[in-house]
Each structure stands twice: as structure tokens, then as C-alpha cells.
Amino acid sequence: xxxxxxxxxxxxxxxxxxxxxxxxxxxxxxxxxxxxxxxxxxxxxxxxxxxxxxxxxxxxxxxxxxxxxxxxxxxxxxxxxxxxxxxxxxxxxxxxxxxxxxxxxxxxxxxxxxxxxxxxxxxxxxxxxxxxxxxxxxxxxxxxxxxxxxxxxxxxxxxxxxxxxxxxxxxxxxxxxxxxxxxxxxxxxxxxxxxxxxxxxxxxxxxxxxxxxxxxxxxxxxxxxxxxxxxxxxxxxxxxxxxxxxxxxxxxxxxxxxxxxxxxxxxxxxxxxxxxxxxxxxxxxxxxxxxxxxxxxxxxxxxxxxxxxxxxxxxxxxxxxxxxxxxxxxxxxxxxxxxxxxxxxxxxxxxxxxxxxxxxxxxxxxxxxxxxxxxxxxxxxxxxxxxxxxxxxxxxxxxxxxxxxxxxxxxxxxxxxxxxxxxxxxxxxxxxxxxxxxxxxxxxxxxxxxxxxxxxxxxxxxxxxxxxxxxxxxxxxxxxxxxxxxxxxxxxxxxxxxxxxxxxxxxxxxxxxxxxxxxxxxxxxxxxxxxxxxxxxxxxxxxxxxxxxxxxxxxxxxxxxxxxxxxxxxxxxxxxxxxxxxxxxxxxxxxxxxxxxxxxxxxxxxxxxxxxxxxxxxxxxxxxxxxxxxxxxxxxxxxxxxxxxxxx
Numbered sequence: 112x113x114x115x116x117x118x119x120x121x122x123x124x125x126x127x128x129x130x131x132x133x134x135x136x137x138x139x140x141x142x143x144x145x146x147x148x149x150x151x152x153x154x155x156x157x158x159x160x161x162x163x164x165x166x167x168x169x170x171x172x173x174x175x176x177x178x179x180x181x182x183x184x185x186x187x188x189x190x191x192x193x194x195x196x197x198x199x200x201x202x203x204x205x206x207x208x209x210x211x212x213x214x215x216x217x218x219x220x221x222x223x224x225x226x227x228x229x230x231x232x233x234x235x236x237x238x239x240x241x242x243x244x245x246x247x248x249x250x251x252x253x254x255x256x257x258x259x260x261x262x263x264x265x266x267x268x269x270x271x272x273x274x275x276x277x278x279x280x281x282x283x284x285x286x287x288x289x290x291x292x293x294x295x296x297x298x299x300x301x302x303x304x305x306x307x308x309x310x311x312x313x314x315x316x317x318x319x320x321x322x323x324x325x326x327x328x329x330x331x332x333x334x335x336x337x338x339x340x341x342x343x344x345x346x347x348x349x350x351x352x353x354x355x356x357x358x359x360x361x362x363x364x365x366x367x368x369x370x371x372x373x374x375x376x377x378x379x380x381x382x383x384x385x386x387x388x389x390x391x392x393x394x395x396x397x398x399x400x401x402x403x404x405x406x407x408x409x410x411x412x413x414x415x416x417x418x419x420x421x422x423x424x425x426x427x428x429x430x431x432x433x434x435x436x437x438x439x440x441x442x443x444x445x446x447x448x449x450x451x452x453x454x455x456x457x458x459x460x461x462x463x464x465x466x467x468x469x470x471x472x473x474x475x476x477x478x479x480x481x482x483x484x485x486x487x488x489x490x491x492x493x494x495x496x497x498x499x500x501x502x503x504x505x506x507x508x509x510x511x512x513x514x515x516x517x518x519x520x521x522x523x524x525x526x527x528x529x530x531x532x533x534x535x536x537x538x539x540x541x542x543x544x545x546x547x548x549x550x551x552x553x554x555x556x557x558x559x560x561x562x563x564x565x566x567x568x569x570x571x572x573x574x575x576x577x578x579x580x581x582x583x584x585x586x587x588x589x590x591x592x593x594x595x596x597x598x599x600x601x602x603x604x605x606x607x608x609x610x611x612x613x614x615x616x617x618x619x620x621x622x623x624x625x626x627x628x629x630x631x632x633x634x635x636x637x638x639x640x641x642x643x644x645x646x647x648x649x650x651x652x653x654x655x656x657x658x659x660x661x662x663x664x665x666x667x668x669x670x671x672x673x674x675x676x677x678x679x680x681x682x683x684x685x686x687x688x689x690x691x692x693x694x695x696x697x698x699x700x701x702x703x704x705x706x707x708x709x710x711x712x713x714x715x716x717x718x719x720x721x722x723x724x725x726x727x728x729x730x731x732x733x734x735x736x737x738x739x740x741x742x743x744x745x746x747x748x749x750x751x752x753x754x755x756x757x758x759x
Contacts, residue, residue, distance in 0.1 A: 122166060127159035181549055185452070186556045188549045190427040190467035192578040193402040193504060194511030194540030196533045198231065198518055199294065199347070202239065203529040205391040210527055212237040212397065215404050218518045218531040228520065229513055231399035231537070234431070239293055244390040245362050246285040253279035256358040268302070268384040271338055272369060276379035280369040282338070285362035286390055291352040294331065294394035295365065297344045300386040301335050307380035313337025314372040314379070317344070320364040321351035328365070338367065338383035347396060399518070399533070401511030401540055402429045402504035410472065413438065415494025417477035417487060423500065426470025427543060429507035430578070436463050436472060439497045453488035462489040468543060472500075511540035512606035536606045536616055539579030539623075563634045573599055573643075576630035577623050580604065581683050584694055586743050588642060597639055600646035600743060601627065602682060602691075610678030610685070614726040614747060617682065618645050649740045650724035650749035651680060651698055652731055655707055656717040658756045663712035665755040672710050672753045679706045682745040695742035707753075714758050724749040 122130075132145050132155065145152055181187065200212050214236045219228040247263060248256040251273050259269045272280035284297060308314060315337055318325040326349045334342025346365065354363050372378045403425075410421040428434060437444040438461075447461040453475045456462045464473045475489020492498060518533040544552075555571045563569045569585040581604040588596025603623060605616035628643045635641055653676050659668045679685050679702075686692040700719045707716045720734040726749050740746060 122163075124156075124159050124163040127162050128156055131155040131159060177546065177550065181553050184553060184557055186549060186553045187466050188468045188546060189544035189575065189578055191429055191507035191543040192539055192541040193400045193429040193431060193507035194231075194509075194513070194537040194579075195234075195398055195400050196231070196513075196518070196535060196537035197396050198233065198399040199394055199396045199532050199534055200237065200239070200525075201294070201394040201529050201532065202392075202527055204527070205296075205393060206239065206241055206527060209241055210239040212239070212395065212525060212528070216525065217522045218399060218533075219520045219522055220513055220517045221520055229401065229511055229517070230403070230522070231401050231511070231518055231533075232404060234398045234400050237292065237395045237397035239392055239395040240288055240290045242286045242288050242290050242295070242363065242390055242392055244284060244297075244388050245287050246360055247385070247388065248283040248285065248358050248360070250279075250281040250283060250366075252277050253281075256281075256283050258358050258360060268386055270382050270384050271367070272379065272382040274382060276369055276382050278369055278371060280382075281366045282385070283357070283364060283366040284388065284390065285357075285360055285364055287362065289352045289354045289363035290348050290392055292350045292396050293348050293352075293392045294396070295328075295346045295348050296391055296393050297346070297365075298342075298389045298391075299335055299338070299344065300341045300388075301338050302384050302386065307377050308337050308339070308372070309376050310336025310339055312373060312376055313339075314370050314376065315367050316370050317346050318366050318368060319346075319348050319352045320355050320357070320366075321349060322353060323351065325366070325368075326351060338385065345393070396534075400431060400504065401508070401537065402431065402506035404502060404504055405500075406502045408500050408503075410436075410498040410500065413492035413494055413496045413498055415491060415496075417475060417489075417491050419474045419492070421472045421498060423470035423472065423503065423505075425505045426468065427505060427507070428465065428467040428470060429504045430467075431504045432502065434465060434503045435501060437499050437501060438492045439499075440493055444499075447492075456489040458487035458490060460489055507540060508542050509540045509604070511537055512604060513537045514606050536613065538603055538605060538616065538620070541578045541604060561634055562636075563631055563639075564636060569597060569599060569631065569635075572631060572634060573601070573627045576627050577601075579623060580619070580627075582691055584646065584743065588640065597635070597641050598743075599627065599631075599641065599643045600694075601643060602646065602745070605683065607677075607681070607683070610674055610676075610681050611748070612677075612681065612683070614648070614749075617648060617747065646694070647741055647744040648682065648726060648747040649738065649744050650726040650747045651738055652722040652724045652749050653680075653703055653751045653753075654720045654722065654734070655703065655752070656754045656756065657707055657710075657713055658715040658717055659758045660712050660714040661758045663714075663758060665757050668710065668712040669753050669755045671712065672707055672755070673751055675706050675710050676703070676751045676753070677748045680746050680748045682747060685746075692746050694745060695740055696746075697740050698738040698746060700736040717756070 135142050198218055214233055216233045217230055219230045222228045247259045247269050250256045262269045271282040317328040317330055319328050329347040331345035333344050335344055354361060357364055405425050408424055434449055436447040438447060447463050449465045450462045456475055462475060477485050477487050479485050515536050518531055521531055563572055566585040570583045573583045580601055582602040584600040586598050588598050601619045603619045605612055624643045631641055657672060659665050682692050684691060700721055703719045704716045707713055721738050722734055723732040723738050726747050
């Protein structure tokens with residue numbers, strides 16, 4: 112199927128003739144004979160015929176020329192965005208020496224007979240540090256830490272908390288060095304003294320000391336049941352972990368702190384005791400991006416004239432590390448900065464522009480002014496000077512939004528590394544903008560001129576600032592005290608399986624929120640208060656009974672029915688138009704009947720009940736036939752249930 116032909120002017124031959132005759136009546140009323148035998152009408156028809164041929168050719172302007180038209184107004188297709196995710200490299204065994212995972216290390220999904228692997232590369236160097244336990248300390252109710260050196264030297268048990276455990280009591284571990292972004296294992300021999308707590312959900316949080324104070328650690332596994340038995344606690348230490356001095360002891364500090372128990376959960380009735388502790392690292396975590404790094408690419412030699420254009424070998428360029436152009440001169444490389452345009456560039460400014468989609472790098476032009484002088488917008492590199500780009504990223508796309516645990520293969524093994532693992536789904540991957548989408552954005556760019564005034568302006572500029580965002584909605588800030596405020600509701604793109612999404616994946620990261628806020632801060636109207644946040648999600652649960660057709664597998668029909676429900680009530684790609692559930696659209700039981708009846712193998716939909724649900728707590732309301740959704744909220748599928756009865 113060919114590209115759709117844009118209809119720039121829908122007038123045809125007869126329309127042009129009729130329009131010519133109307134103009135004759137307006138401007139030359141003495142001309143009364145408009146029949147085809149009149150020589151003047153013959154001329155009108157002749158010009159109409161030639162104009163019709165011109166319109167025919169104009170309506171067949173290819174997309175290549177349309178892109179050129181958009182380029183004249185500064186609109187070019189947006190490049191793809193690369194998905195990112197933290198990847199943990201697990202060691203085969205604890206090490207006696209630090210282990211370095213180089214920057215650019217590749218991890219990938221498994222290759223199948225029909226699907227090529229999705230490859231990620233690490234964005235930074237990762238060091239898995241060696242460490243050991245240097246000392247234990249305790250702190251009562253948030254007070255100053257006290258070293259337990261005497262107990263450790265004599266081999267006696269260390270009482271973790273106060274005689275009557277209280278909130279903010281803490282057991283502190285001094286490590287021989289800081290282990291930022293590492294996986295720390297604390298192997299402990301504990302006695303069953305801390306009775307009274309639920310070992311599956313003890314009232315403890317694990318924290319590490321950073322420059323900003325105590326920061327929480329992600330707990331991979333707590334085999335001690337809240338310091339109640341011998342086992343291992345596996346912690347993911349945050350990136351900012353550093354050596355500090357506490358209780359006059361310089362070490363990398365980690366602690367277990369007592370917190371109030373969850374509602375309905377028991378609390379410590381006695382303090383746990385620790386007989387022995389050992390500490391070591393078993394891995395580390397670093398960000399990986401679904402893009403290939405290209406390093407030290409030579410663009411060519413400068414001709415010493417303004418307006419030079421060079422093209423990168425592997426476009427498109429995905430957002431990430433800022434691209435820098437280097438020009439050789441005087442025995443060293445001078446850096447040239449990438450700017451959006453040359454309007455503010457002087458003749459000595461080392462500026463270039465970059466078209467990420469095509470990979471074109473342009474140096475500043477020279478423009479002849481009305482008085483005959485020539486003005487240079489940007490400096491001109493010396494003649495015969497080599498030009499290179501030290502590094503850029505290429506690749507990206509929605510295909511990189513892989514599910515949790517998908518990155519399990521290392522194309523190039525690293526000694527002592529057992530396996531990689533992404534413990535959270537990759538997010539932010541977006542395909543490059545199509546020409547059709549750029550055509551729609553072109554008029555918006557002319558209207559906004561990079562200034563946020565109307566609702567549409569905010570939405571368009573936010574989408575451009577963060578291509579990894581799936582949907583943006585701009586609304587007025589709520590409340591009388593927020594007069595003049597603007598709320599941007601941001602829905603990030605997320606990976607899904609059979610339409611199913613994880614609720615936490617629909618919450619935009621702080622990086623995306625900051626990116627949008629920073630970009631719009633200089634474009635909003637003075638005095639406008641801007642809030643960028645996720646929308647409210649109304650959880651819904653569908654409980655349905657379905658009768659299967661004869662010779663239909665009930666188990667397969669149940670899975671197909673659940674997939675259809677999750678795909679339809681999907682905030683990203685669901686709804687009647689498959690473009691995402693509309694903001695504020697209520698949910699009716701009637702459309703659930705339609706969705707289930709359309710599933711292959713369904714004979715009859717017997718009953719449908721709707722429940723409003725809280726995606727966080729899991730609580731559900733009473734069954735209803737209609738769920739009202741707030742005007743600025745989206746639906747979220749939460750634990751649908753389908754019961755299938757075998758057909759006759």
C-alpha cells in the first residue's frame with residue numbers, strides 16, 4: 112500500500128469554472144451570456160483546465176517535499192527515545208577484589224526462532240566493591256549510636272534494640288568501605304528472642320548513610336524474619352552510599368530501624384539478639400539503555416566556509432548523553448556546543464545544530480544583511496580541520512520497553528558475573544515520529560512558537576520535552592487558592608503483557624517530571640503556577656460469567672476473555688478507539704458484554720458485575736452497573752475475574 116496522497120486543494124474543473132462565472136457576475140455585470148458557446152466562457156474553461164492539472168500535480172507532492180516544507184518552519188520528525196532500566200549484575204560468588212563492569216557492557220533478552228534479542232548497554236561503569244563487617248552499634252529511640260566493641264571482642268551476643276523495643280531503635284552495621292549501588296549480603300546468626308512480630312512483614316526498614324542522610328535500601332530478601340533466626344538479608348544499597356564518621360568510627364554505615372507496624376500487624380515484645388554477623392557484596396546495579404553507543408566517529412574535513420553540513424553514519428540520535436562536536440585546531444580538539452538554532456549565535460560562538468532524526472550536523476550560516484554586510488551566525492571551523500563526534504547513542508524505540516526479568520543474557524560474558532537481571536520493567540522507549548504525526552504538529556508549532564499559553568500548547572510542548580510520555584492532559588489547577596495554576600497530568604509509556612500493566616509503571620519517574628517542568632518553566636506565561644504530576648487512576652474489577660461454545664476449551668476462553676478485558680480497559684492503548692481510555696469516560700456494564708461477546712468461542716455472556724477498586728490497597732466497593740470516573744482520571748484494570756461454563 113502506497114503512502115496516502117495529501118489533498119492540498121480539493122477543487123476540480125467544474126468547481127473552478129463555476130467560481131470563475133461567479134466572479135464574472137460580481138465584477139462584470141454587463142457580461143450576461145455565460146453559455147458554453149461564448150468565447151469568454153471558453154477562456155474560463157481553458158484556464159480552469161490548466162488550473163485543474165496544476166492542482167492534480169500539487170496534490171501529489173511526495174512526503175519528502177512535505178518534510179522540506181516542515182523544515183522551513185523548523186519542524187522535523189522527533190527521533191526515537193531509548194528505554195532505560197536498572198540492571199543488576201549478580202556475581203557467582205563473593206570476591207576478594209573489586210570487580211569492574213565496564214561502561215557499554217551489553218545485556219539482552221533471549222533470542223528465539225522468530226524474535227531477535229533486544230540489546231541494552233550500560234550507561235556507566237559499575238564497581239562491585241569488596242567489604243567486610245568492621246563493627247556493630249546500636250541506637251535507642253533515634254539517639255546517638257553506641258559501639259558494641261566489647262561484646263564483639265568477647266564473642267557475646269549483641270542485643271539489637273532496647274529492653275522494651277521502641278520506635279526508632281536501630282541496629283547499625285559498620286562496613287570496611289562504602290558500597291554504592293552494590294548488592295550487600297548480611298549473614299547473621301540470630302536467636303528467636305524478638306518474638307511477637309510477623310516474620311513475613313517485620314516492622315523494620317533498612318537504610319544506608321549518604322550525603323543527604325539515611326536513605327532506604329531495597330530489600331531483596333530477608334531470611335532472618337526480622338532478626339529472629341539465622342539467615343541472610345540481601346540489600347540493594349543506594350547509589351549515594353558513602354563513608355562517614357558515626358560514634359567516632361569511620362565506615363560505610365547501614366542500619367535496621369524499628370518503625371510502627373502496619374495496621375493489624377504485631378510488634379516486638381522482646382529485643383532480638385545477634386550472635387554473629389558477616390558482610391560481603393554479591394553484585395551491583397547500574398542503569399542500562401536500549402541504544403548502541405557510537406564512539407570517535409570522524410565526520411570529515413572542514414572546507415572553511417559557513418553553512419557546512421555533515422551527516423552521522425548511524426542516525427537517529429536518541430536523547431541521552433549530550434552530543435558534542437569536536438574540531439581539531441592547534442594540536443588539540445575544541446568542543447562545539449549543540450544549540451537549537453543560530454538566532455542568538457555570534458560570529459565567534461562555536462555552535463552547531465543537530466537534527467536527531469536524520470543525524471545532520473550543521474554549522475552556522477552567513478547571511479547578507481539589507482545594508483550589504485555579511486553577518487556570520489556562528490563560527491566557521493578552519494579549512495582542512497578534522498571534525499569528529501566523540502560519542503552518541505543510536506537506536507531506541509518502543510521495542511525496548513521489555514518486561515521485568517527479561518534482560519537475562521550477556522552476549523559477552525564477564526568473569527565472575529553469573530547473570531544480569533532487570534528487576535523492574537524498562538520504560539521510556541518511543542518510536543520515532545512519523546511524517547503524518549509531524550504534519551499534525553507543524554501547525555501547532557506555528558501557533559505556539561515555543562510559548563505555553565493555551566491547553567494545547569502545554570500538551571504539545573510537554574510531549575516534545577519528554578518523548579517517553581504516552582499521554583499528557585492539561586487542566587486548570589483545583590481549588591480557589593490555585594487560581595492561575597496549571598496541572599499537567601502525565602502518563603508514561605509502559606510495557607504490557609496481554610494488555611496487563613503494573614500500577615507502579617503508570618507513575619512517571621522523577622526524571623520525567625523534572626524534565627517536563629524544567630522545559631516548560633521558561634515557556635509559561637509569567638505568573639502561571641505549573642504542577643506536573645500523574646493523573647488519578649480509578650481501579651475497576653470486572654466479574655463475569657461466560658458460557659463457551661461447543662468444542663471450545665473453557666481454560667483458553669477464560670484467558671482470551673481476561674486478555675480482552677485488560678486490553679480494553681487500558682489507559683495507554685485501550686478504549687473504543689484503541690488510543691487509550693478517554694479521560695473521565697465512565698465504565699458501563701453494557702460495554703463489558705460487548706467486549707466479552709466479541710471474544711472467539713463465547714456463546715453467551717451470562718452476567719457482568721463492576722466493582723470500583725483501589726489499586727493500592729486492593730479494597731473493592733459494592734457491585735454496580737456503572738462506575739463514574741472523575742473528569743481528569745483514567746481507568747486501571749485491577750484483578751478481573753471470568754468464570755467460564757462449558758457449552759452443550
